[in-house]
Amino acid sequence: MAKILVVDDDSATRLLLKRDLKLEGHEVELAKDGEEGLESAIAFKPALIICDWVMPNLDGVEVCRRIKSDADLFATFFILLTSKVDLDDRVQGLDAGADDFLSKPVDPAELLARVRAGLRLYQSQLQLSESNRQLSKTLRDLQKTQAQLIQSEKMSSLGQMVAGIAHEINNPVTFIDGNLSHGAKYLDELINFLHHYQKYYPHPVPEMQELAEEIELEYLMKDFPKLLHSMKRGAERIREIVLSLRNFSRLDEAQMKAVDIHEGIDNTVSILQHRLGGIELMKEYREFPRVECYPAEMNQVFLHILNNAIDAVRQIHEDTGQIAIRTFPRHDGWVEIRISDNGVGIPRGLVSKVFNPFFTTKPVGAGKGLGLTISYQIVVEKHGGKLECVSQLGEGTELAIAIPIRQHRPPHSPSDSTPDR
Template sequence: MALILVADDDITTQLILQHALEEQGHQVYMAEDGGIALSLARKHHPNLVICDWMMPRVDGLEVCRSLKADPELTSAFFILLTAKENMTDRITGLDSGADDFISKPIEIEEILARVRSGLRIQNLNQALLKSNQQLVQALSNLQQAQVQLIQHEKMLSLVQFVAGIAHEINNPVTFIRGNLDYVSQYTANLLEVVNLYQKVYPQPQPEIQTKLEEIEVEYIMDDLPQVLKSMQQGTERISNIIQSLKNFSRLDESEKKLADIHEGIDNTLLILQSRLNQNRDHPIQVIKLYGQIPQIVCYPSHLNQVFMNVLNNAIDAIAQHKKNHPFLEPKIWIKTEACDFTHPHQSSTQAIRIRIQDNGTGIPQEIRRQIYDPFFTTKPVGSGKGLGLSIAYQIIVEKHKGTFKFCSELDKGTEFIIEIPLHQH
């Protein structure tokens, strides 16, 4: 059974068509003018429409154009009833979107045959539309899976590299740090012996006195403890860096955990330190405006990916801008703050907001709608895969139920605004 709409201002034609179609088991709605026909179509979404060309107020051509322009009604098979036989009128009807014509006076058998044919075509079109939608969804799913796979491999390679370096550095640093305590103790003992000798033998032999003056023993005795102290501070600094590298490389953490966002940003900046200082004359200044924000339950390593991708893009944009503006003072601002968050499907809750702003080239208006698309990139061939912002968007919006937005101005820079709710459902 199909749902059919009949629009005709002739009551006799209405009754004939209604009777014939209902005998075939179809559900029929009747309209005496084009305006009523459009209202009924929008309400009931018919499978097929039989509409007279010549009607008062709204004629059949206007009904046809309106239905075919509506995405929800365009699939309805449209049959135009007409007494017009010339080719020009038929072309006009086809251009308006009509699928078939029936000439007046009507022949019931012909109408029923055209209806059967039209419904077959409409069913095929519906099946084709559904298949196309499934293919589009499948393609989208495939692209997203491909994005995640490639980005995972990229991050895994980086993580393995970082973890390997941290491991290799950690061994000799641990050795040095462990022996510095002994060196400090030995040095203190030796200096104590020297002091004792100076006390017991205040007037050494000329040869010894000459050597003491040559090596500036007083300076050594004063400076050596300071050197050892600096070495201890240096090894502690290296140990802290190694710990930051290890924290960044925890890609295997698949569960959410309580994490400090500031620590994640700092660890990421440490990884990018060489890029930030690539131009030694004009290194990129990072201005951190950290607010009072609580720790949040999240996927820390995934958020590190987001920070890495956004900051990498900022560095690229600044480098490009610097070529055309050599006196530019390159800067990146990172600001964090607590805020209110309202999700479309959730009640208002507390959140944290992270703003990352650069004074780079900015994003051209014509590509702003595409920057989250997988594999879209503005970088030269081989230097970018178009995955960074796509994967960042997925991590924030899908994994953390937050928002990932940006505002940009050409030749002024770009700011990405990330909001993550404290309580995620």
């Protein structure tokens, strides 16, 4: 039927209670004092406890108080066995957490009736707790699903937009870059022609001499090649940004593959370069093999964490501050990526909540509270890794990403045959 613990310093009372309860079909454990009763409760985990009030050292009220403060035992139905009848005594017992009282001498019929009622309440409490647990789980699952849907749609749209912008920019940049090479060649030929002209006609007519001085011909001939060279470097930088945009979106790399994690971080930093401003970015990369992962999704993780770091630094440093990115291999076949900042930090009591859906420490309107939730799902659930946050208010935050270099997949998985591109 049910597990019942009887705690009483009187051996005759213990045996009588045990007899009546066992006849009812219950499993009964006995304890001769309060200390032994607490130990038995932890080990036996009873559904119901009948405990004498007056005992040496540890009385029934204190036993009840400790039982009700234990996370594993608080639902246990607790009956105080007592000869006390004063209202103040009963109030004291109720304040300690007692669920019912049983008067001495014990009447067997009353004993069994109170035990049956107590066990019914205990079962109802268990069912209610289980229902609450299921509801909480359902709510968390709904929040997680909602966050995934919102973020998936957002990142899908962002990825397509980024890829489209990269494609549109690439065409005119390729045209400009290609024509700059021809322009530089034509300029060299023109300057060479002018040098020959000046060599064979060292004394031009006054009008030509005045025009040469007006346009500062000598300076123009020296500066124009430098100007074309600067334009060439600018076009190359635009091409690098376009390549970073394409690599960041990685729309053609939805499957797991081995990639250079450092390249993904650098591409993400390039995307966020406009936000860094005067923030000092320090990189400390250690060598390790290519890592099996979903590259586009890992880039999302880097984007969210770096965005948060920039926001945190901006809150107290305006145009300065520091962000550090450190990577290193571990002896267990994993790699770690640590991104730290000297920003505003997070209060200690809130650090454990940063991965919860829709939770944010940013000012109202500055964030949706999804970035770190999605990052946690990507790192922990999709890659079997770990994502931890260490922070102190006013001293900055560090996010530590750890993932295995090789993912454990079933043999002949479709992703095993995906070539590295």
